Every structure is written in structure tokens, then in C-alpha cells.
Amino acid sequence: MSSPNPDTRQRILQATADLLSEGGGTGVRMSDIAKRAGISRQAVYLHFANRADLLIATTFYVDELKDTAARLAPSRAAETGRERLDAFVEAWAGYLPEIYPIGRALIDMSPTDEEARSAWAQRMQDMREGCEAAISALKRDGDLAPGLPASQATDLLWTLLLLPNWEHLTRTCGWSQKQYLKHITATARRLFVIDA
Amino acid sequence: MSSPNPDTRQRILQATADLLSEGGGTGVRMSDIAKRAGISRQAVYLHFANRADLLIATTFYVDELKDTAARLAPSRAAETGRERLDAFVEAWAGYLPEIYPIGRALIDMSPTDEEARSAWAQRMQDMREGCEAAISALKRDGDLAPGLPASQATDLLWTLLLLPNWEHLTRTCGWSQKQYLKHITATARRLFVIDA
DNA sequence: TGATCACTTGACACTATGTCAAGTCCGAAT
């Protein structure tokens, strides 16, 4: 989509992210977004082809804005493994509620939007892999296992793995719940030594 | 709502549950439901005041139909604690995907439906308490702890506790993510002895 | 035969998305 005025485009994206984060869900209207951005409803279509296009763009905008990679990377300031893990958990817990409502609104759109669905599926896949890679890095650094009881680490990291996957795998990708639990178990066993 | 013909009402509820489970999400229309139930669109309104009313009724219908309490209760046939836990996990993993899409469709409805939102909040609260009570019973029976490594039980049960709470607590009830993590941690520590 | 109940049919108001055409405003080039 061409972008007449980049500033206006940014304001639209910010307005969308704000309204969705405030809990509007699918109920957020194009007119609400336009009003929040301080432009007319029709002007939104000068920047984005349709609602789906805007929502997908918003997920990437949130990433860009918050510099997620930096937030999810292990903090260099923290000294013990426990501190680094806590920092990771906090970053993730702050990131997820920003990105999640947007994805939900996307997935719940009209079933005719197959394009939007698959775009979001790819997006969630990326997020999951990024999360698993960050956890792997935490472990490979040798900073996690020594400073922390294995059982506690496992509990916390299951939380992180679970949240962004449930809806994606069972609905968008057609995984069964059984497959999902199997995947979670396998991932946890791979990343941490459970009962070994 | 008065129910002209109970059979028709049942067919509507079954059609709604089926369509939502098949992944239609918020995109499931009243006309789709009517078609699946084999009646006219307008006839649905003879049984349910509106879309929200129908969705809420569907959550209770699923419970009634599947006899959830029986499925979530520890299986008497299973002998070891591990077997009973596995049965519980399987029952829960089968129940959740049936009830969850309906709740999602409810939460994502137009933000004007405050009534529907609070009805669903109560519904989720009940589910969470039911889940925690079932887990408590498993533990109180003394069948869980002895037969099973504590770390493995914790991993599995965190999965069960997490899923139905995330959306409910952080969106519908206005909990922050920090409050949510704290609640999960406290519950897990209360139900199982972690690091003690 | 006549009445009632469950449902149908067709029409309507309302709201949200997305499109279109014409108009306004403002800054930059000539």
C-alpha cells in the first residue's frame, strides 16, 4: 500500500494498537480508529487496503516500536541466572498483551479472509520460533541452569511457551489438542532436562 | 426466553456449538446457524433474544451435553496416580476446545454488550474454580503425589490452569499480566509443594 | 369447524465495511 503521509500512517497504527490494547477486541471500528488518529474514516483507506491489512501492519508496527528483540534478549546487567530469567519473563509478559489482542482480532475476522488468516499464521510461527530461540540462547549461555532449580525454570518457561501457541496451533494450523500437548512436552524436554 | 419447541432449541444450540468448534469464530452468522439447524433465520429469535443470549446458552448446553463434571472427576478405573492424572488431562484437553471458541466469540462481540461480557466473566470464573477444585481433589485423595514425580505433575497441571484463565483475567476482569502471573504462581504453590 | 402454536416469508430499520466522485487546503514550483 502506498503511504501518502508517513506520519498519518504512524498515527493510524498507533491508534489501532492503543484501541485493541484497551480491550475493544473485534468491536474496534474503522471509524473509532480514524477518530483516535484525528482523521476521517475514508482517509484510513488511503494508507491501508482494508481492515485486515491494517491489523497485520499493526503487528509489525508494535514490533518495530518496542524493539522486541532487544527486550527479549537476556539482560546483560543481570548477574545471576535467576535475574536474567526474571528479566526475560518480565519482557515477555509485557510484550505478549500488546501483540495478542491484534492477532485475536485478526483470527476472528470474517472467515472469507483466508489471506489474512495465513498471514497471521506465519506471524505467530515467527513469534513462537523467536521465543524458543531466545530460551535456547538463555540455556546455551549456561547462565540459566546453574543458578536456578530446574523445576522452577520449567514452570516459568512453560508459561512462556504456552501462551502464544494455543490459539495458533489448534485453530489456525489445524493441530489437535493432543498434537499441541505433545509439541509442548517435546519442546520442554528438549530445552530442559526433565526427570533426567 | 420462552422455548416454543425444546427440540428446535436443542438443534439450534447443537448447530451453534458445532459451527464454532469447526473454527468459524466470530464469523459464524445467525443465518449459518439457522441453516445448520434446518430452520429459518428469524425462527432463532423465537428461542433466543439475540446472538449473545444464544452464545451464553451454548456454553451451558455444552456442559449439560458432555457431563463435564463426570469427565473431569478422577477415573475410578485407573489404578496408579499417574493413570488418574493422565485421564484428567485427557478429559480437560477434550473439554476445553469445545467451550473455548464459544467464549472467545462472546468476548469479542461488540463492546456495547456489557451484559454479555459480565455473564461470560462469571462463566469463566466458575470454570476456573471447578478446575482448581478438581485438582485439589486429585491431590487430597493422596493418589496424585505418591505415584508421580512432583515436577512432572506441576508441568502438566500448569498447562490446565493456564489455558482458561489468560484471556478471562487479563481482559474481561481487568487483571494485569503481573497480577495474572502472580495468581498462577500462588495457585501452583498452594496446590503443589514447589521447591519445598 | 375453528383455534392455537411453531414456524415461514417478505419487508424494513440500523449499522459497519468498502468504494466513488467532487471539493478543500496547503505547500512548492514556475
Next chain:
DNA sequence: ATTCGGACTTGACATAGTGTCAAGTGATCA
């Protein structure tokens, strides 16, 4: 100073879904 073009506004419209209403049908029961 005037003209031009781009960004946005305004108003109108087509389309689709929800919810309402009034009239009609068809089977069952008194």
C-alpha cells in the same frame, strides 16, 4: 502571484449482517 498536485474531507452509495415486524401457512387439538 498564480498554478499545480498531493493529502485529506465531505457526502453519497452498494453490500452484508443483526434484529424487528406483520402477515401467512400447516399441523394438531378442542
